[in-house]
Amino acid sequence: MAGAAREFAGLSLLAAAWLLAGEAARAHPDDTPIEPPASLMGDPHPPEGETRRFPKVRWRIEQRFLLDADFGASESSYAQTRARMKVTAPLSERVLLRFDLVGGTRLYDFGGEPEVFDGAPVNEIGPLYDTSLRLGARYRLLPRWSLFAGGVATARWEDGAQLGDGAKGGGFAAVGYATEGERFSVGVGARVSSRIDGSGVRVGPIALLDWRVTDWLRIKTAGLGLSLQSEVSETLELLLSGRLESRRFRIEDRGGAIGAGTLRDRQLPVGFGVRWLAHPRVKLGADVGAVVYHELQVQDDDGDELDRVTADPAPFFGLRVDFKL
Numbered sequence: 481m482a483g484a485a486r487e488f489a490g491l492s493l494l495a496a497a498w499l500l501a502g503e504a505a506r507a508h509p510d511d512t513p514i515e516p517p518a519s520l521m522g523d524p525h526p527p528e529g530e531t532r533r534f535p536k537v538r539w540r541i542e543q544r545f546l547l548d549a550d551f552g553a554s555e556s557s558y559a560q561t562r563a564r565m566k567v568t569a570p571l572s573e574r575v576l577l578r579f580d581l582v583g584g585t586r587l588y589d590f591g592g593e594p595e596v597f598d599g600a601p602v603n604e605i606g607p608l609y610d611t612s613l614r615l616g617a618r619y620r621l622l623p624r625w626s627l628f629a630g631g632v633a634t635a636r637w638e639d640g641a642q643l644g645d646g647a648k649g650g651g652f653a654a655v656g657y658a659t660e661g662e663r664f665s666v667g668v669g670a671r672v673s674s675r676i677d678g679s680g681v682r683v684g685p686i687a688l689l690d691w692r693v694t695d696w697l698r699i700k701t702a703g704l705g706l707s708l709q710s711e712v713s714e715t716l717e718l719l720l721s722g723r724l725e726s727r728r729f730r731i732e733d734r735g736g737a738i739g740a741g742t743l744r745d746r747q748l749p750v751g752f753g754v755r756w757l758a759h760p761r762v763k764l765g766a767d768v769g770a771v772v773y774h775e776l777q778v779q780d781d782d783g784d785e786l787d788r789v790t791a792d793p794a795p796f797f798g799l800r801v802d803f804k805l
Contacts, residue, residue, distance in 0.1 A: 535569035542800035544767075549774055549794035551590075556791065560586045562610075573620075578630075580614040586745070597778055597787040605743065606639040608729050618656075628654040628667060636676065638743065640732030645740060648674040654686060663692040676728045677742050677783040715757040722750040724773075731778075739781035748773040749796060761805075767798040 544560045562584035569577045586608040616630030630652055637646030654669025667688035674681055689701040698709040705723020712718055726746040733740040751769020758764050770793050777788035 535567050537805040538566045538568075538802060539804070540564040540566070540800060540802045542765075542798060544796055544798035546771060546774075546794055546796045549771065549791040551776070551789045551791045554590045554789075556588055556590050558586055558588045560584065575620075576618040578614075578616045578618075580612070580616075582610075582612045582614075584610045586610065597776075597789060606732060608636070608638055608727075608743075608745070609643075610634075610636050610727060610729075616652075624658055624660075626656045626658070626667075628652070628656060628669065632673070636727055636729040638729055638731040641730045641740060646676060646730035648676050650674060650682075652686060654688065656688065665690040676730060677779060677781075679783045717755040717757075719753045719755070720751075721753065722748065724748050738778065738786060741778060741780045741786070742783075744775075744777040744779070746773075746775045746777070747771045751796070751798075761803050763802040765798075765800040765802070767800075768796070770795050 541563050542561075546556070546558045546560075549556045562582060564580065564582045567577075567579040569579075571577060588605045588608075590604060612632060612634040614630065614632045616628060619627045621627060631649065632651065633647070633649045635643055635647040637643055650671060650673025652669060652671040654667045656665060656667035658665040665688070667686075669686050670683065671686050672681060672683045687701065689699065691699045693699060696711040698711075700707050700709065702721075702723055703725075705721065707719055707721035707723075709717060709719045724746070725748070726744065728742050728744045731738075731741055731743050749769055749771045751767045753765060753767040755763055755765045771791075772793045774791040774794065775788060776790075778786045780786055
């Protein structure tokens with residue numbers, strides 16, 4: 481009976497998680513939701529009575545290219561580069577810490593008509609910079625139940641804008657449930673963050689899922705997205721994924737009605753990926769797919785919308801390398 485009650489509790493949390501995720505998706509947030517780092521769900525604690533002595537340090541460098549996105553009067557391509565450092569440190573058999581540092585750039589190239597937006601004096605979009613610092617912790621209350629909490633600081637700005645004007649911060653808290661062996665983990669909670677346009681504070685739900693369906697099949701959530709991962713062999717992994725990504729950047733002061741406004745870049749890439757363990761410490765990857773939804777929106781420095789444009793689906797491809805110390 482006790483085992484059945486535990487499973488019922490876990491399934492109840494799963495249902496709640498999906499309901500909250502649905503509400504978050506319908507809310508169309510201005511930025512990808514702040515959430516606990518994924519490894520807080522997926523990285524198991526040390527066994528009872530055992531503590532790892534050294535943290536795990538991982539690095540990732542990735543490049544993504546979008547090809548010929550048609551925004552109507554203009555066609556666009558972009559190149560996105562991101563670098564990430566992840567440190568996971570079990571402090572005890574109950575406490576796990578995770579530190580993430582991410583930095584990246586996005587370079588747009590518009591062709592066709594010089595005006596990207598009809599209702600805003602934005603002829604070209606300069607290099608866009610995106611940085612974030614995230615610290616999270618997991619505390620195991622009981623063998624199957626854990627608490628998550630942490631904070632995030634981000635800065636997103638166009639070249640020529642003030643870095644501080646593109647900064648914001650926030651935090652999250654959640655409760656998680658995991659089955660024996662942590663093959664199935666689910667978590668629900670809440671997040672709070674400031675807004676880059678200074679219009680107040682955003683509060684919303686978060687939902688996390690990490691399910692090892694079999695030894696070779698895994699399902700994970702990532703923000704407002706889902707990935708299906710299949711381990712073909714010890715060195716080869718295939719995956720299908722889709723995720724709504726939304727970023728708001730502070731743009732250079734262009735004067736006039738727009739001033740030092742903001743640019744929101746929202747897109748939904750859906751793709752197929754391959755991961756190859758080339759060395760025990762090095763993993764190589766490639767992705768190909770399509771950005772099935774892509775929208776750019778401009779607001780003035782008072783937060784009022786000036787214009788938005790939407791592109792037709794366009795192909796993308798990406799490359800990445802992961803290595804660990």
